[in-house]
C-alpha cells in the first residue's frame with residue numbers, strides 16, 4: 163500500500179481544472195497499488211483552503227493548505243521549496259503535477275531538489291512492481307515513448323486533459339502548513355498575469371477548441387471560427403503558428419510545438435494543413451474533426467472525422483447545425 167502526492171494548482175482564488183486531474187490520477191495510482199491515501203498540496207492566498215473539500219470529491223484523503231498573501235501568484239522558489247518539503251516528509255510512491263505552464267516549471271525544480279526521477283507531459287501511466295511505466299510523446303509527438311522510472315517517489319507531470327477525471331468522493335482532512343521558504347523574500351516575483359479577455363475560456367481548460375489556419379485567408383474571416391466556437395458555448399479559439407505569425411490572432415492562441423499543448427474533448431481544425439509542429443500540440447485531443455479542401459492534407463491522418471470541402475461553405479452550415487443541436 164502506497165500513499166500518493168498530488169500538487170493542486172490554484173489561480174485567482176479557485177482550484178484549476180488540472181488540480182482535479184492530478185488528484186484523480188493520484189487516486190487511481192493509490193487504488194492500483196493497494197489503496198493508500200492521496201495527499202494533495204495547495205498553495206494560495208488566504209481563502210484558498212475553503213476550496214479544499216472539492217479535492218475530496220476526486221479522491222484526496224488529506225489536503226495540505228499553505229496560505230499566504232504573497233502566494234496569490236506562482237512563485238517558483240516558495241512553491242518548489244514547499245512542495246519538495248512536503249513530498250520528502252510523506253514517503254510517497256509518486257508525486258503528480260500538471261504539465262501546465264506552472265507545473266512544467268515546478269515539477270523539475272522539485273525533482274532536482276530531491277534528486278528524483280521525473281517524467282514530463284505524461285499521457286498514461288501504470289505501476290509495475292517497484293517501477294512506474296509512463297507514456298510520453300517524443301519527437302514532436304511523432305512517437306509515443308514508454309519510460310520506466312525506478313526511483314521513489316517518481317515525479318510525473320500529466321498532460322492537461324489527457325487522462326480521465328473520475329470522481330471518488332471522500333471527506334478530505336485539512337491540514338494547515340507554512341511555506342518552506344519566505345514568500346516575501348523571493349528573488350523572482352510574478353507581478354501580473356495578463357489575461358486576454360475576462361470571459362474567454364483558457365485553451366488548457368476548454369472542453370472544445372475550434373482552431374483556424376491559413377486556409378481562412380485573413381484575420382477578418384476568423385469570425386467564422388469564433389461563431390462556431392460560440393455555437394458550442396464551451397469552446398475556446400485556437401490558431402496555427404502561420405496565423406499568429408501573420409498577426410491574425412494573438413500569439414497566446416497558438417497551438418503546437420512552440421505554442422500551447424492541448425487535449426480537449428473535441429478539437430475542430432478549420433483550414434489547417436496538419437504540419438507536424440501543429441499536431442504536436444493537439445494530437446492527443448479526444449476527438450478531432452478536420453475541415454480542409456485538400457483531401458490529402460496531413461490533418462486527416464489524425465482526424466476522427468474529416469470534411470473535405472471549402473471551409474467558407476462548410477463552417478457556416480456546421481455552425482447552424484451546432485446551434486440547432488444546442489437549441490441556441
Ligand SMILES: Cc1cc2nc3c(=O)[nH]c(=O)nc-3n(C[C@H](O)[C@H](O)[C@H](O)COP(=O)(O)OP(=O)(O)OC[C@H]3O[C@@H](n4cnc5c(N)ncnc54)[C@H](O)[C@@H]3O)c2cc1C
Nearest residue numbers: 375376377402403404418419420421433435439440455473
Ligand atoms: C521550429 C518550428 C516550430 C513551429 N511551431 C509551430 C506551432 O507551434 N504551431 C503551428 O501551428 N505551427 C508551427 N510551425 C509551423 C508549421 O510548420 C506550419 O507552417 C503551420 O502549422 C502551418 O499552418 P496552417 O496549417 O495554418 O497553414 P498551411 O500549412 O498553409 O495550411 C493551410 C491549409 O488550409 C487549407 N485550405 C486553404 N483554403 C481552404 C478552404 N477554402 N477551405 C478549406 N481548407 C482550405 C489548405 O488545403 C491547407 O491544408 C512551426 C514551424 C517550425 C519550423
